[in-house]
Amino acid sequence: MLDKTYTPSEIEPRLYEGWERTGAFAADPNSNARPFTIMIPPPNVTGSLHMGHALTFTVQDTLIRWRRMQGRDVLWQPGTDHAGIATQMVVERLLAEQGVDRRDIGRDRFIERVWQWKAESGGTITRQLRRLGASLDWPRERFTMDDGLSTAVREVFVTLYRQGLIYRDRRLVNWDPKLQTAISDLEVESLEVKGSLWHIRYPIEGEAGRFITVATTRPETMLGDTAVAVHPDDARYTDLVGRFAILPLVGRRLPIVADDYSDPEKGTGAVKITPAHDFNDFAVGQRHSLPMPSILDRQARVALAEIADVLTPVQGVADPAFVRSLDGMDRNAARKAIVAELERLELLEKTEPHTHQVPHSDRGGVPIEPLLTTQWYCNAAVLAKPAIEAVETGKTVFVPQQWENTFFAWMRDIQPWCISRQLWWGHRIPAWYGPDGAVFVAYTAAEAQVAADAHYGRGGETLTQDEDVLDTWFSSGLWPFSTLGWPENTQELARYYPGDVLVTGFDIIFFWVARMMMQGIHFMGEVPFRTVYIHGLVRDERGQKMSKSKGNIIDPLELIDRYGADALRFTICALTGPGRDVKLGAARVESYRRFVTKLWNAARFCEMNGIRPDASFDPAHASLPLTRWILDAMNHAIEDASAALEAYRFDDYAAACYRFTWDTFCDWFVEFAKPVLMEGDSVAAHEVRGTAAYVLSSILR
RNA sequence: GGGCGGUUAGCUCAGCGGUAGAGCGUCUCGUUUACACCGAGAGGGCCGGCGGUUCGAAUCCGUCACCGCCCACCA
Numbered sequence: 001m002l003d004k005t006y007t008p009s010e011i012e013p014r015l016y017e018g019w020e021r022t023g024a025f026a027a028d029p030n031s032n033a034r035p036f037t038i039m040i041p042p043p044n045v046t047g048s049l050h051m052g053h054a055l056t057f058t059v060q061d062t063l064i065r066w067r068r069m070q071g072r073d074v075l076w077q078p079g080t081d082h083a084g085i086a087t088q089m090v091v092e093r094l095l096a097e098q099g100v101d102r103r104d105i106g107r108d109r110f111i112e113r114v115w116q117w118k119a120e121s122g123g124t125i126t127r128q129l130r131r132l133g134a135s136l137d138w139p140r141e142r143f144t145m146d147d148g149l150s151t152a153v154r155e156v157f158v159t160l161y162r163q164g165l166i167y168r169d170r171r172l173v174n175w176d177p178k179l180q181t182a183i184s185d186l187e188v189e190s191l192e193v194k195g196s197l198w199h200i201r202y203p204i205e206g207e208a209g210r211f212i213t214v215a216t217t218r219p220e221t222m223l224g225d226t227a228v229a230v231h232p233d234d235a236r237y238t239d240l241v242g243r244f245a246i247l248p249l250v251g252r253r254l255p256i257v258a259d260d261y262s263d264p265e266k267g268t269g270a271v272k273i274t275p276a277h278d279f280n281d282f283a284v285g286q287r288h289s290l291p292m293p294s295i296l297d298r299q300a301r302v303a304l305a306e307i308a309d310v311l312t313p314v315q316g317v318a319d320p321a322f323v324r325s326l327d328g329m330d331r332n333a334a335r336k337a338i339v340a341e342l343e344r345l346e347l348l349e350k351t352e353p354h355t356h357q358v359p360h361s362d363r364g365g366v367p368i369e370p371l372l373t374t375q376w377y378c379n380a381a382v383l384a385k386p387a388i389e390a391v392e393t394g395k396t397v398f399v400p401q402q403w404e405n406t407f408f409a410w411m412r413d414i415q416p417w418c419i420s421r422q423l424w425w426g427h428r429i430p431a432w433y434g435p436d437g438a439v440f441v442a443y444t445a446a447e448a449q450v451a452a453d454a455h456y457g458r459g460g461e462t463l464t465q466d467e468d469v470l471d472t473w474f475s476s477g478l479w480p481f482s483t484l485g486w487p488e489n490t491q492e493l494a495r496y497y498p499g500d501v502l503v504t505g506f507d508i509i510f511f512w513v514a515r516m517m518m519q520g521i522h523f524m525g526e527v528p529f530r531t532v533y534i535h536g537l538v539r540d541e542r543g544q545k546m547s548k549s550k551g552n553i554i555d556p557l558e559l560i561d562r563y564g565a566d567a568l569r570f571t572i573c574a575l576t577g578p579g580r581d582v583k584l585g586a587a588r589v590e591s592y593r594r595f596v597t598k599l600w601n602a603a604r605f606c607e608m609n610g611i612r613p614d615a616s617f618d619p620a621h622a623s624l625p626l627t628r629w630i631l632d633a634m635n636h637a638i639e640d641a642s643a644a645l646e647a648y649r650f651d652d653y654a655a656a657c658y659r660f661t662w663d664t665f666c667d668w669f670v671e672f673a674k675p676v677l678m679e680g681d682s683v684a685a686h687e688v689r690g691t692a693a694y695v696l697s698s699i700l701r
Numbered sequence: 702g703g704g705c706g707g708u709u710a711g712c713u714c715a716g717c718g719g720u721a722g723a724g725c726g727u728c729u730c731g732u733u734u735a736c737a738c739c740g741a742g743a744g745g746g747c748c749g750g751c752g753g754u755u756c757g758a759a760u761c762c763g764u765c766a767c768c769g770c771c772c773a774c775c776a
Contacts, residue, residue, distance in 0.1 A: 006738085190774080197776070215776045267776035278775075358775050367775080402705065406771070409704070413772090506771085541713085543769085574724080575713080579706070581769090583713065591725060594738040605735030651715075655723070670735075 002607055006600035008564025016130055025135040027075035029491045036072040037499040038064060039480050039529075040136060041512065042144060044083035045118055046090045049128035051538040051546060052505065054556035055582060057134045058572040059535055059650060060503045064135055066645050069701055075496045077483050078136035080125060082145040084426040084472040085179060085363055091117050091425075107424050114425050128557060133565045142483045144475045145427065152482035153427045153475045154443050156523060161431075161441040165379045166419070168439070172282045173418055175371035177300035177331075178364035181422035182375050184471060185415060186510055188368055190357040197354035198339060199268060201347045202228060202245040203317055205253060212237070212245050212256065213349050215267030217356060218277075219342065220335040223250055223307060223323065224295035227273040229284055232258035234269050248347050249323055249338065251312030257288050276372045292372060300331045300369045316345060331369070376420040376429060376468070383518035384411045390517065396527045399648050400579040403506060403534045410510050419471045426469030433464050477515030480528035499529040506534050533648050535576060541585025559589050567593035574654035595658060599699065602666050606692055609677045613697060617690035624684060626676070627691040630669045633660065634695050661699050669695070 019025060027035075038060050043053060060076065068074040091114045092102055102110045129136065142149060160166040173182040198219050201211035212228055228245050230237035237256070244253045254273075261284050262271050275285025275292040285292050293306035304311075304327045311320035322341055326334050342348040359368050388411050390396050391404055398404045420429060432440045432448035438455060440463065442448035453459045475482070480502075484493040498520070504513065513532055520528030539545055540552040547553070559568045571592040575582045619631050637660035644652035669692075676688045 002735095004736090006736095190772095193775080195775080199776095217775050221775090263776080269776090271776050280774090280776095354776090356775060357773090370775090405705070409772070537770095577714070580714085587725085588713080590738085594736095597738050598736065601736035601739090603735085608735065655715085658724080666736085667740080671733095671740090674733095 002600065002604040004604075006564075006597045008566060008596070009561060012133065012560075012565050013131075016133060019135065020130070020138060025076070025137050026139070027137050027496070028073055029495050031073040033071055033073040035075060035495055036064075036067040037075045037077070037496040038501050038503065039077045039483065039499050040079060041502075041504050041508070042079045042081040042142075042476060042479060043125045044086050045080040045122045045125070045143070046083055046087050047080075047125045049125060049132065049556055051554055051556050051584065053125075053129075054132060054568060055535060055538050055572050055576070056503055056505065057129060057132055058569045059533070059576060060501075061132075061134045061569070062573060062650060062653070063501060063503070063645065066642075068135070075140075075492075076134075076136045077140060077142070077496075078126065078129075078138055079142035079144070079479075079483060080122065081472065081476050082143065082426065084421060084423050084469060085181070087114060087118075088423050088425040089179075089363075102424065110424055131557065131560055131565065133569065140483075144472075144479070144482075148485065149475060149478070149482045150427060152478050152486055153470065154430045155487045156474075156478060156519065157430055157470070158441055158443055159523075160378065165382055167377055167379070168374055169377050169416070170372065170374045172276070172279055172370045173373055173375055174359065174361075174368045175298070175300075175373070176361040176364045176366070177298065177369050178361065178366045179423075180298050182371075182373065182418050182420060183361060183363075183368070184418050184473075187362050188359045189362045191360045192355060193358040194353065194355050195358075197267065197352045198342075199349040199351070200248065200272075200342055201349050202248060202254065202272075203314075203347075204240065205244040205246055211347075212240060212270050213268045214270050214272040216272055217354060218274075218335070219338050220302070220331055221274040221277045221295070222247065222272060222338065223302070223304075223326075224274045224276050224293050225250075225252070225254055225272045226275060226285065226290040226292065227254050227288060228256045228270055229259040229262040229273050230256065230270050231260065231262040231264045234262070234264045236264075237270060246314055246317055248317050248342060248345065249319065250307060250310060251314045251318030251320070252307070252310045255288070255290075257284075259284050259287065277370050279370055282370070282372075294372050296331060296369060296371070298371070302326045302329045302331070302334045317347070375418050376431075376466075376470075378417040378419050378474075380414045380417040380518065383522055384414045384514070386521045387411060387514065387517035390521060390527045396517065396529060397531050399531055399533045402579065403509060403532070406506065407509055407514065411514060414514075417471075419474050420466075420468040421471055422467070423469050426472065427475055429466040429468050429470060431466040433466070434461050473511050473515050476512060477519040478523075480516055480520055481524050486523070497524060497528070498526050501531045501533055502529040503533045503535065505537060507537070509534070534579075536579065536581035538582045538584055541583055541587065543581070543583050554584065554586070559586065562586075563589045563593040564596060566596045570595060570654060570657075573650040574658070576650040578649065595662065598662055598666060602661070602670060603696060603700075605670060606696055609673075609689070609692075611689045611692045611696070613693050614690050617694055619691070619694055622687060622691055624676075624687055626669070626672050627687055630665070630691060630695055633664050634698055637664070638698065657699070665695060665699060 064074055064076045095102060157166060174185065174188050176183050195217050197215050197217055199213050199215050200219065201213050204210040204212060214228060225247050230241065240256045241258045243256055245256055247254050261280055262269065273281045273284050273290065275282045275290055276294040295303060295307055297303040311323055312318060313320055326337060360366065361368050388408060391407060430441060430443060432445065434452055440448040440451045442451055448463055452461050452463055480499055481493060481497050484490060484496055486493055516528045540554065544550060544552055556568060567589050571589045574592060575584060622628050622631055637656055640656035641653050644656055673688050673692060676684050679685045
């Protein structure tokens with residue numbers, strides 16, 4: 001007998017364990033049924049379940065269980081992501097607690113330590129997914145750094161390299177001085193910063209008392225200036241073009257160049273050009289063949305090596321001793337010192353308060369530093385073309401469709417993708433260097449050696465492997481096929497690629513969806529999924545973004561403990577409309593918990609009245625108005641619910657289930673059934689029992 | 702600067718060309734043996750403003766306002 005009180009915490013784990021143990025979630029590659037595939041967006045192995053996970057996995061599980069009940073051969077592929085930076089940071093923090101720096105123990109031992117951490121703590125998220133009720137095919141669980149997926153990564157890298165789509169290049173990157181690695185454009189976020197705009201007088205060479213004034217928010221970078229640019233049509237400066245200014249402090253002669261980049265409206269209309277520390281300036285530098293000295297090191301400290309030979313004393317303008325005193329100084333301290341020195345030299349015309357957007361590392365939290373380094377790049381523009389076309393021609397469809405615009409906008413203007421990271425945890429780049437710097441890209445060290453021997457015409461040259469690892473998204477971009485055994489030609493690969501639906505949030509359309517489209521099409525010749533369902537963000541009940549600093553985080557596990565996974569899952573469905581964020585608070589879950597309770601009690605009523613599943617019951621033979629009516633209503637409800645799911649309308653789906661269960665079944669059918677059931681053993685009572693059991697089981701499904 | 706989304710009952714939202722809907726909350730009534738985490742019923746909205754198209758507009762078009770987000774930009 002069902003308990004009087006519904007206690008999900010006693011029921012849900014038992015049911016889940018039973019399902020998992022009996023293989024209820026397993027795909028069957030040998031089945032004749034039509035497959036239905038969803039690849040889980042692999043959560044970070046460091047992760048623990050948050051509301052965003054609860055939303056995305058509830059939506060996925062809803063689709064998965066629905067298709068499974070329709071008889072499809074369902075694969076919901078589980079797994080986790082090695083999450084390069086995030087994981088490395090977690091383990092570094094643990095080491096720091098023991099007073100150990102990763103550099104102390106060296107690369108190999110550090111990586112060993114990360115694997116050890118993963119073995120001990122890496123299973124948190126998958127345990128929590130089970131508590132949510134997610135019906136993933138667990139025995140197929142993969143990890144982006146396991147052997148098979150690492151093979152796929154090497155295969156892709158080597159192939160793209162040989163096709164000329166991966167190359168090394170020396171150009172400006174977004175450098176995170178705290179993590180000391182390059183990061184991609186997507187990992188940079190602009191933050192509004194209240195700073196100053198310093199107007200600095202640069203003396204004109206050979207014309208005592210005349211200056212050209214430049215405005216800058218970053219006076220410390222002036223050490224690396226190699227030109228001043230003015231707009232070609234700017235009459236104020238026409239006579240100065242082609243002449244030289246003297247760079248204060250340093251004494252370098254700076255050509256005054258005409259370039260469209262200079263905006264007469266901004267600042268003074270004359271802009272200092274620091275090619276090695278600003279993306280726009282870099283382009284100007286290339287156009288005018290300017291030197292590009294770096295004056296900051298990888299920790300964003302002043303480094304004078306590249307300008308040491310141009311330091312020139314100039315009376316009242318430049319003092320090499322001062323500049324040398326800056327060597328090794330942090331960029332912020334250097335800024336202060338430089339401003340003070342300019343003031344002392346009376347070269348600071350004025351200082352204005354200035355609010356502007358400053359690019360920050362979205363992980364390290366510090367301002368990024370554009371730095372001139374050699375990195376590996378992927379020619380994304382070439383890979384993007386067929387991906388754009390696939391969406392244009394509807395091979396892949398976004399739901400809601402408006403996200404296609406977002407996808408197109410980014411893909412049509414895609415920049416070279418910097419894929420190397422100066423980290424230890426990740427897929428090490430399969431490139432080896434000879435003593436003269438020649439590059440050998442190969443699957444293994446041994447193959448690289450063979451290539452090197454051929455190249456040098458002799459054996460035995462010592463090769464050194466590239467120290468860098470690949471961007472995490474490089475490997476997760478392969479997820480739709482690497483998890484299925486590619487580059488092996490597996491039965492799974494043939495059967496479950498392409499996937500049916502990808503479910504994710506708009507925040508990773510660029511990071512992940514775009515990369516899967518590009519790499520999937522390139523290597524599989526076919527889009528990785530037919531539909532991309534984009535859901536919103538989970539916010540708190542007031543519509544605020546959840547964040548640690550605001551203290552408004554809602555823990556889904558707490559909600560599950562208190563109200564049950566079903567209540568949380570139903571709430572999520574009910575609130576998930578198209579293209580809308582989900583505002584969720586405990587009160588909403590509580591109100592839908594009542595729905596689950598209602599259903600529990602309806603089942604209890606059935607049980608008390610001898611209503612049991614009856615295989616011999618045939619709804620086609622129902623004869624009473626009451627039973628014929630409820631069966632008809634049930635079929636309509638099923639139609640509504642199915643149509644809602646076909647259209648990815650989880651809100652409508654929940655509403656259809658809610659309405660039929662509560663209003664139709666409980667409030668009307670059960671009430672009308674009571675007098676009939678009182679009759680005990682009559683033919684009518686028998687039919688009502690059979691119908692009730694039949695309808696209840698349909699509701700449960 | 703470019704783009705996207707939103708603005709409908711107290712709250713959260715659906716409806717997107719044919720006389721305003723749901724859930725929650727509110728109010729009234731109800732000690733019916735599944736359920737008070739219940740049942741029956743009620744009240745509540747010039748559908749952000751203005752203009753246009755139409756026999757007819759919350760729904761289509763234009764425009765403005767406010768809220769939120771994305772992309773670009775360290776002069």
